Amino acid sequence: xxxxxLISSLTIFVLAILxxxxxxxxxxxxLHTPLMSGANSIHGIVLVGxxxxxxxxxxxxxxxxxxxxxxFAAMNVVGGYxxxxxxxxxxxxxxxxxxxxxxxxx
Amino acid sequence: xxxxTFIRLxxxxxxxxxxxxxxxxxxxxxxxxxxxxxxxxxxxAVLGTILLIAAGDVSTSGTLIWPIIVVGIVVGGGAGAYSxxxxxxTAMPQLVSIFNAMGGGAAALVAIDEFVRAAxxxxxxxxxxxxxxxxLDVVIGSVTFTGSLIAAGKLQGLITGKPVKLPxxxxxxxxxxxxxxxxxxxxxxxxxxxxxxxxxLAAALVFGVTMVLPIGGADxxxxxxLLNAFTGTAVAMAGFVIDNPVLIIAGAxxxxxxxxxxxxxxxxxxxxxxxxxxxxxxTGDAGTAAAGGATAGGxxxxxxxxxxxxxxSYAQRVIVVPGYGLAVAQAQHVTAELAALLxxxxxxxxxxxxxxxxxxxxxxxxLLAEANVPYPQLWEMEDINPEFQRADVALVLGANDxxxxxxxxxxxxxxxxxxxxxxxxxxxxxVVKRSMRPGxxxxxxxxxxxxxxxxxxxxxxxxxxxxISAVKAQ
Numbered sequence: 099x100x101x102x103x104l105i106s107s108l109t110i111f112v113l114a115i116l117x118x119x120x121x122x123x124x125x126x127x128x129l130h131t132p133l134m135s136g137a138n139s140i141h142g143i144v145l146v147g148x149x150x151x152x153x154x155x156x157x158x159x160x161x162x163x164x165x166x167x168x169x170f171a172a173m174n175v176v177g178g179y180x181x182x183x184x185x186x187x188x189x190x191x192x193x194x195x196x197x198x199x200x201x202x203x204x
Numbered sequence: 205x206x207x208x209t210f211i212r213l214x215x216x217x218x219x220x221x222x223x224x225x226x227x228x229x230x231x232x233x234x235x236x237x238x239x240x241x242x243x244x245x246x247x248x249a250v251l252g253t254i255l256l257i258a259a260g261d262v263s264t265s266g267t268l269i270w271p272i273i274v275v276g277i278v279v280g281g282g283a284g285a286y287s288x289x290x291x292x293x294t295a296m297p298q299l300v301s302i303f304n305a306m307g308g309g310a311a312a313l314v315a316i317d318e319f320v321r322a323a324x325x326x327x328x329x330x331x332x333x334x335x336x337x338x339x340l341d342v343v344i345g346s347v348t349f350t351g352s353l354i355a356a357g358k359l360q361g362l363i364t365g366k367p368v369k370l371p372x373x374x375x376x377x378x379x380x381x382x383x384x385x386x387x388x389x390x391x392x393x394x395x396x397x398x399x400x401x402x403x404x405l406a407a408a409l410v411f412g413v414t415m416v417l418p419i420g421g422a423d424x425x426x427x428x429x430l431l432n433a434f435t436g437t438a439v440a441m442a443g444f445v446i447d448n449p450v451l452i453i454a455g456a457x458x459x460x461x462x463x464x465x466x467x468x469x470x471x472x473x474x475x476x477x478x479x480x481x482x483x484x485x486x487t488g489d490a491g492t493a494a495a496g497g498a499t500a501g502g503x504x505x506x507x508x509x510x511x512x513x514x515x516x517s518y519a520q521r522v523i524v525v526p527g528y529g530l531a532v533a534q535a536q537h538v539t540a541e542l543a544a545l546l547x548x549x550x551x552x553x554x555x556x557x558x559x560x561x562x563x564x565x566x567x568x569x570x571l572l573a574e575a576n577v578p579y580p581q582l583w584e585m586e587d588i589n590p591e592f593q594r595a596d597v598a599l600v601l602g603a604n605d606x607x608x609x610x611x612x613x614x615x616x617x618x619x620x621x622x623x624x625x626x627x628x629x630x631x632x633x634x635v636v637k638r639s640m641r642p643g644x645x646x647x648x649x650x651x652x653x654x655x656x657x658x659x660x661x662x663x664x665x666x667x668x669x670x671x672i673s674a675v676k677a678q
Contacts, residue, residue: 118460
């Protein structure tokens with residue numbers, strides 16, 4: 099990695115952290131669990147890295163490492179997004195049933 | 205435009221989708237769309253990478269490229285999809301923890317593979333920046349991997365939720381830290397030797413276990429959140445190792461979000477993150493916890509289900525305070541049923557949600573949403589606290605420490621200063637609880653000996669089921 103490359107990567111890294119703070123600090127507590135789960139799915143992007151090492155796996159050790167990496171990352175991505183979606187689906191706003199008058203029981 | 209350039213642009217769009225997706229999670233109304241946008245960006249990045257490999261625009265010297273990718277995605281993706289679809293909502297935190305372990309493990313594996321490849325060429329193939337990124341990735345990814353699995357095991361009840369005090373715990377951690385530091389420095393300053401990396405890996409994997417084992421089950425939300433941030437950081441480091449900006453951006457975003465979330469949760473418990481990780485009152489006060497129970501210096505009034513049903517039916521305002529016990533008993537549906545029944549009779553029902561009630565931040569919201577409770581009925585702590593003094597009945601379902609008035613009144617209490625729900629301000633209080641055992645903090649709850657309080661002992665689900673029939677009979 100050249101110094102230029104390193105500096106530009108570090109710049110991206112630092113700015114992405116700041117964007118993360120900015121975007122996330124506004125989420126209400128109600129959504130903290132889906133947020134955690136949603137963020138958890140995003141780090142499944144490591145699947146891209148896992149596939150790239152699979153593309154150069156030319157020895158038994160590398161093959162084992164990369165198949166594990168792809169499987170782990172795929173589980174993270176697919177499971178993460180689906181479970182987050184399942185949670186958020188339930189957050190649909192449902193109309194509150196109109197309140198009945200208090201019953202006068204005999 | 206070459207395919208390579210195009211896919212790089214796709215990566216930028218994907219990163220944009222992640223940021224916007226998280227932003228849309230600000231509001232329940234747009235949160236689902238946000239997650240879908242984020243998933244769309246992810247699909248784009250993954251498909252783009254597959255195209256790049258297929259077109260041979262990246263190095264493709266591998267011998268089994270497609271079998272690896274197909275088997276990995278089918279097996280991993282299938283397991284993920286199956287568990288995500290079938291998991292019960294109460295068991296969801298441990299599933300998220302397992303997914304988190306997978307992400308951390310994958311990030312560590314990517315760096316290990318790159319390292320092995322370089323070390324085979326000679327001990328000085330990698331530049332300092334790459335070695336530093338590799339070391340950080342392997343350490344953070346491995347700690348997350350074992351740590352998250354232990355956390356999931358504790359939540360699932362496979363491993364005791366109680367803090368496990370390891371013999372020589374601090375000593376073990378000290379040894380692990382020394383090994384990790386020494387091997388890391390060797391790799392960076394002297395040369396890249398496989399055996400040294402293996403030692404570093406082993407130390408990190410063991411540390412994940414010894415870090416999480418001594419932490420009590422009630423603190424798992426904070427731990428999972430912290431480990432989530434760890435995985436993000438590990439993925440960003442993997443991005444440095446293989447020089448891929450979309451990994452860096454996505455990893456950094458998650459690192460920041462997990463960090464903030466962890467801090468918010470620790471703040472809500474009035475503890476520092478350090479204090480939780482090092483083991484706070486959960487580990488030190490075993491004596492107090494054992495001695496608890498019958499003390500507290502006051503008597504406890506036990507209610508019958510019928511008494512409670514009458515109180516609830518003739519109340520005008522009821523505030524339901526759900527906690528850990530509700531999740532354990534899977535009582536969210538009966539709770540919603542009772543609330544709906546009371547509403548039908550003209551009782552105003554609100555739910556008071558403490559930020560750290562349950563096993564994850566917002567866990568109660570998810571459980572109650574599953575039971576079709578409309579979210580405007582769920583009130584956060586600051587908004588609901590002024591309402592308690594107007595409430596006729598506060599119905600506490602398996603919540604303990606978050607309702608203990610000692611947090612306001614007793615400076616000697618370990619939870620003094622922790623923000624709590626002002627349940628004791630309600631005109632009367634009904635507490636549904638399994639037994640008189642103290643909560644996680646191991647201290648007596650002054651609420652239970654308050655003359656206004658009546659206790660209903662038993663499993664939350666059973667008690668509520670009886671309560672519903674009793675209310676119907678009113």
